[in-house]
Amino acid sequence: MRKICLLLLLPTLILSGCTLPFTSAPGPDGPSSTGYLGRIDSSQVTPTVTPSNTPTCTPTPTNTPTPTPTSTPTPTNTPTPTNTSTPTPTFTPTPTPLPVNVVFNETYLSIIKERLQSYTTAELGDSLTSSSFAEYKTPYRTSDYSDYTITDDKVIFRFAANTLCEAHPAFTYETDLEEAKLFMNYTEDGVLFSETRIRKDLDPNAPMICLTFDDGPYDKVDLELLKIFEKYNGRATFFFLADRYKTQKWADTAVTLYNAGHQIATHTTKHTYFRDSYFDPDSEKYDGMKLFWQEINDSSLKLAKLVGHAPSMIRMPGGFWHDYMKNCPMPIIYWSISSGDTGKGTASSPWTAQPGETDQDVFDRKVNDISKNVLKGAFDGGVSLMHSIKTTSPEAVEKILAELSEKGYQFVTIEELIYYKGYTLKNGVEYCRRSWARTQQ
Ligand SMILES: [Zn+2]
Numbered sequence: 243m244r245k246i247c248l249l250l251l252l253p254t255l256i257l258s259g260c261t262l263p264f265t266s267a268p269g270p271d272g273p274s275s276t277g278y279l280g281r282i283d284s285s286q287v288t289p290t291v292t293p294s295n296t297p298t299c300t301p302t303p304t305n306t307p308t309p310t311p312t313s314t315p316t317p318t319n320t321p322t323p324t325n326t327s328t329p330t331p332t333f334t335p336t337p338t339p340l341p342v343n344v345v346f347n348e349t350y351l352s353i354i355k356e357r358l359q360s361y362t363t364a365e366l367g368d369s370l371t372s373s374s375f376a377e378y379k380t381p382y383r384t385s386d387y388s389d390y391t392i393t394d395d396k397v398i399f400r401f402a403a404n405t406l407c408e409a410h411p412a413f414t415y416e417t418d419l420e421e422a423k424l425f426m427n428y429t430e431d432g433v434l435f436s437e438t439r440i441r442k443d444l445d446p447n448a449p450m451i452c453l454t455f456d457d458g459p460y461d462k463v464d465l466e467l468l469k470i471f472e473k474y475n476g477r478a479t480f481f482f483l484a485d486r487y488k489t490q491k492w493a494d495t496a497v498t499l500y501n502a503g504h505q506i507a508t509h510t511t512k513h514t515y516f517r518d519s520y521f522d523p524d525s526e527k528y529d530g531m532k533l534f535w536q537e538i539n540d541s542s543l544k545l546a547k548l549v550g551h552a553p554s555m556i557r558m559p560g561g562f563w564h565d566y567m568k569n570c571p572m573p574i575i576y577w578s579i580s581s582g583d584t585g586k587g588t589a590s591s592p593w594t595a596q597p598g599e600t601d602q603d604v605f606d607r608k609v610n611d612i613s614k615n616v617l618k619g620a621f622d623g624g625v626s627l628m629h630s631i632k633t634t635s636p637e638a639v640e641k642i643l644a645e646l647s648e649k650g651y652q653f654v655t656i657e658e659l660i661y662y663k664g665y666t667l668k669n670g671v672e673y674c675r676r677s678w679a680r681t682q683q
Pocket of ligand 1: 457509559560
């Protein structure tokens with residue numbers, strides 16, 4: 243298990259000896275959050291999303307450490323300890339904070355940027371809001387957030403004068419640690435969070451397939467899928483729309499799936515199709531860039547608050563791609579096997595009632611066609627696309643799982659797939675259309 247040195251991650255907490263009880267729900271197979279912040283194995287640090295800087299786990303004092311007596315209380319009146327037989331003092335190195343994008347999912351930085359844009363005080367004046375920094379088309383820059391400190395209840399970002407734009411004073415921006423924890427890439431024990439969501443007992447040599455479901459949550463379908471996946475010891479990845487969490491039973495459905503070990507990723511808030519016009523300066527939809535960031539930030543924060551941790555992946559509605567999406571703070575996951583479940587059937591198998599047919603006949607034909615499409619396209623490492631809002635999904639999935647399990651397939655989440663296949667994902671890169679392709683069989 244890959245761990246990271248939390249001596250560097252949360253220096254102030256460690257130095258003050260505080261514990262940090264995380265509230266994020268661990269996966270069923272993950273470690274429980276009962277740990278104490280201590281010195282963690284520092285052997286290997288490889289976040290799933292490759293950061294631009296490789297963190298070091300060797301505390302490197304930048305200044306000569308000050309000897310600190312380990313047990314003798316500092317006298318208040320005399321400068322020298324009264325106990326002259328004090329044991330050899332230990333040395334407390336000055337911790338160097340880890341790069342901010344190693345500690346946090348970068349979506350958090352994007353959210354902070356959006357908040358900073360509306361953060362005006364008498365001290366700051368209009369310098370931020372009137373600058374290019376305030377323009378939505380300017381993506382967050384990781385380097386802007388590199389000077390930060392984590393205290394026992396806050397994350398404090400410091401911005402030097404004139405760094406975000408011209409002519410602003412130096413200032414600090416404090417945010418709530420409880421919220422920030424939702425975006426941390428590591429647990430309190432220094433374990434990569436995504437690994438707590440991965441089953442470690444899968445067979446790396448047996449084929450794996452990931453079935454994904456968009457546009458939910460929808461209790462009527464998703465809770466049926468839950469039962470079917472349970473029957474086959476399978477898990478899936480769901481790309482949900484944050485607007486649907488407004489319906490309590492659907493929000494509850496998302497939590498139920500997450501707690502059962504399924505992966506929940508974001509499919510934005512409102513299902514906006516980000517066509518090229520949204521990113522074209524000459525288009526009346528140019529303001530779409532603002533919407534692009536809002537859709538990512540808002541949907542991630544809502545999902546994080548709902549299930550206890552931020553999503554690590556996104557699927558853009560409609561599968562659209564524009565070069566501007568390279569600025570996306572998450573990997574963009576598409577699909578390599580289409581079920582066609584949003585289609586109308588084919589000429590030889592139309593999904594409309596033919597003379598003498600009942601609705602059930604049409605439904606059965608749809609289920610049959612959808613499951614055949616997935617079965618025909620199935621391959622080790624494949625990612626299929628179906629929908630939570632299609633009532634055909636449970637029966638089609640039952641057929642798919644029954645047949646593929648006969649062939650030895652394991653049904654996994656995207657997180658599990660990349661873990662077992664040894665893939666490395668990068669932010670702002672689309673996957674499954676141009677990689678993990680069927681040609682890689
Ligand atoms: Zn969709």
